[in-house]
Amino acid sequence: MTADPQNLPVASPIMAEPYRIKTVETLPITTRAHREKAIKEAGYNTFLLHSRDVYIDLLTDSGTNAMSDKQWSAMMSGDEAYAGSVSFDELKDAVEEIYGFPYVVPTHQGRGAEHLISKILIKEGQSVPGNMYFTTTRLHQELAGGTFVDIIVDEAHDPTNQNPFKGNVDLKKLQSLIDQVGPANIAYVNVAVTVNLAGGQPVSMQNLREVSELCRRHEIIVWSDATRLAENAFFIQEREEGYAGKSIREIVKEMMTHFDGCTMSGKKDCLVNIGGFLAMRDPSVFQRACELVVVYEGMPSYGGMAGRDMAAMAQGIHEMVDDDYIAHRIHQIRHLGNQLLAAGVPIVEPIGGHAVFLDAKRFLPHLTQEDLPAQSLAAELYLESGVRAMERGIVSAGRNKATGLNNAPKLELVRLTIPRRVYTDRHMDVVAASVIALYSRRDQIHGMTMVYEPPTLRFFTARFEPMA
Ligand code: PM9
Numbered sequence: 484m485t486a487d488p489q490n491l492p493v494a495s496p497i498m499a500e501p502y503r504i505k506t507v508e509t510l511p512i513t514t515r516a517h518r519e520k521a522i523k524e525a526g527y528n529t530f531l532l533h534s535r536d537v538y539i540d541l542l543t544d545s546g547t548n549a550m551s552d553k554q555w556s557a558m559m560s561g562d563e564a565y566a567g568s569v570s571f572d573e574l575k576d577a578v579e580e581i582y583g584f585p586y587v588v589p590t591h592q593g594r595g596a597e598h599l600i601s602k603i604l605i606k607e608g609q610s611v612p613g614n615m616y617f618t619t620t621r622l623h624q625e626l627a628g629g630t631f632v633d634i635i636v637d638e639a640h641d642p643t644n645q646n647p648f649k650g651n652v653d654l655k656k657l658q659s660l661i662d663q664v665g666p667a668n669i670a671y672v673n674v675a676v677t678v679n680l681a682g683g684q685p686v687s688m689q690n691l692r693e694v695s696e697l698c699r700r701h702e703i704i705v706w707s708d709a710t711r712l713a714e715n716a717f718f719i720q721e722r723e724e725g726y727a728g729k730s731i732r733e734i735v736k737e738m739m740t741h742f743d744g745c746t747m748s749g750k751k752d753c754l755v756n757i758g759g760f761l762a763m764r765d766p767s768v769f770q771r772a773c774e775l776v777v778v779y780e781g782m783p784s785y786g787g788m789a790g791r792d793m794a795a796m797a798q799g800i801h802e803m804v805d806d807d808y809i810a811h812r813i814h815q816i817r818h819l820g821n822q823l824l825a826a827g828v829p830i831v832e833p834i835g836g837h838a839v840f841l842d843a844k845r846f847l848p849h850l851t852q853e854d855l856p857a858q859s860l861a862a863e864l865y866l867e868s869g870v871r872a873m874e875r876g877i878v879s880a881g882r883n884k885a886t887g888l889n890n891a892p893k894l895e896l897v898r899l900t901i902p903r904r905v906y907t908d909r910h911m912d913v914v915a916a917s918v919i920a921l922y923s924r925r926d927q928i929h930g931m932t933m934v935y936e937p938p939t940l941r942f943f944t945a946r947f948e949p950m951a
Contacts, residue, residue, distance in 0.1 A: 683835025
């Protein structure tokens with residue numbers, strides 16, 4: 484298998500979906516009047532819309548994947564034994580073969596794994612450096628008594644910077660944190676591959692190697708949020724010297740050699756609708772994880788998952804490293820992003836691995852960040868076309884634990900997130916046309932105020948009202 488379209492078995496200048504459709508699901512097509520009522524009832528928060536009111540759902544790529552015929556077959560042979568499930572053995576074997584970690588603890592989803600590892604590795608008052616925050620990851624670190632420290636390269640905060648590895652850790656920032664607080668006060672270094680909130684930006688293999696070497700010199704544990712690792716591997720294959728001839732499978736395996744373990748939301752790259760895991764090399768960390776998983780999730784041989792879901796995830800892990808699958812996935816995201824760029828719509832560049840991110844600050848320059856431009860833009864896009872997107876800006880960033888003030892991230896984005904193997908390139912054309920239409924009347928878009936704010940992870944359930 485090869486990622487090079489020139490070498491595909493069928494010579495064609497166009498790359499089509501490398502699968503054919505076996506089951507179809509009808510999409511709801513709605514009127515503007517219907518959508519006006521729906522978004523008002525949802526408090527102008529796209530998370531609170533009913534999916535029956537959504538035409539093309541780009542809220543998230545999490546748990547929205549289409550499973551393959553082989554995965555559905557695996558579901559039927561799932562072993563639902565309370566203890567010692569065969570499906571767990573299949574999952575464990577798949578993780579060991581593809582990721583290279585000998586110990587695996589299944590969890591109900593990624594944040595279940597984040598909860599466990601934060602409780603195991605973080606002591607009150609310790610720092611947890613990472614390449615940009617992620618909402619659930621940071622919250623679990625804080626709940627365990629840690630403080631997140633951002634050590635991503637500065638370029639990640641600039642939506643127009645063309646650095647091919649904008650997810651990289653800034654080694655100087657990491658070294659200076661080590662010098663400042665001392666290695667004993669660093670719980671572990673957490674490296675996400677790819678970096679979701681930077682726009683799905685990848686980390687280079689060289690950077691992973693250097694971070695790992697630096698951590699080992701100081702005896703600091705280095706962990707990965709491996710949620711979108713196959714997408715990261717594609718960018719390494721495409722952009723990093725020495726990797727063009729290597730398969731995604733080989734690159735994924737090499738990436739993981741640089742870590743002591745990983746958290747995984749299986750709902751993304753593992754091509755399933757639910758599930759996650761914690762994987763590691765150290766038997767003592769594994770033992771502690773087994774002690775905790777029975778308290779918070781379930782027996783170590785199922786964690787938070789049904790046997791059939793573990794079986795589907797084991798199969799999905801093998802499918803995620805298929806070179807043709809991943810090449811088309813990135814192609815589809817670029818198919819959308821490049822149409823927007825051609826029309827002058829401001830997006831995060833380079834186009835990332837799971838989504839196209841609209842830059843709300845440049846899209847709506849007449850709004851201040853406190854006017855919640857990304858929240859407003861996501862609501863307007865839904866009104867325009869029934870396309871659902873997600874705010875990834877000041878609302879998602881929450882409040883500073885110490886000051887109570889809004890965290891104001893440099894990036895104020897709307898994420899058009901592409902589920903895996905769900906939509907065709909033609910759907911992407913419709914999305915592009917909708918965003919371009921909205922951009923042509925951008926000066927008519929008003930800001931929002933938050934009228935209900937929950938205390939944590941506010942973006943999920945907050946409610947808003949239009950300003951004008
Ligand atoms: N990401 C996303 O839409 C799910 C909802 S938003 C909180 O992007 C990373 C990099 C993620 C992620 C979820 C999780 C948590 C950890 N790391 O949703 O708990 O993107 O399976 O994973 C979402 P779970």
